[in-house]
Amino acid sequence: GNSVTQMEGPVTLSEEAFLTINCTYTATGYPSLFWYVQYPGEGLQLLLKATKADDKGSNKGFEATYRKETTSFHLEKGSVQVSDSAVYFCALLSGGGADGLTFGKGTHLIIQP
């Protein structure tokens, strides 16, 4: 079956530091890949997505590149802010959506001023 693996954290960084959150996946076929963000007490917000190999998704300074050869979709940001503190979920969608979105366990990111 499908699966997504990501570091769970918490990951604590200082403001303006470089961020990488690793995400690797196992899936049949050619999945679409996503990063979602969840702020305290809120639902999930789509941060970025990529639907085919070598696509780069980007939004709000965050980037991730769909690497089929390494089955990875690592999230990066050059300079994090305190407001980026949240839980980040890597997810995939494959097989026409028959199994819905498959999520990783989530990475809790804490940015200190």
Add this chain to the structure above:
Amino acid sequence: KAGVTQTPRYLIKTRGQQVTLSCSPISGHRSVSWYQQTPGQGLQFLFEYFSETQRNKGNFPGRFSGRQFSNSRSEMNVSTLELGDSALYLCASSPPLGGTYNTEAFFGQGTRLTVV
């Protein structure tokens, strides 16, 4: 444009009772999916409805059911509640894409269910 609206935001129920949660999708969206979020299991797919029909289903017992109305609003029902059903239940809607499954999902804020 209004987002996905879930009601109620919080619920406390007693073991053995049943509960109904409601989800109003973004206007024009016809696909509605439900997810359960718990600290132990993370986010798990419950089911998806499209044009009033259940199109996909996750690996949950029959106590979990849902339906979708002609205006695309959806409800999910959990019967004979167990302590382990305590979770955040999230609804997501997707815009139409030629009748096929769209990759874009917009989530509501969720309903926090506590079973005591």
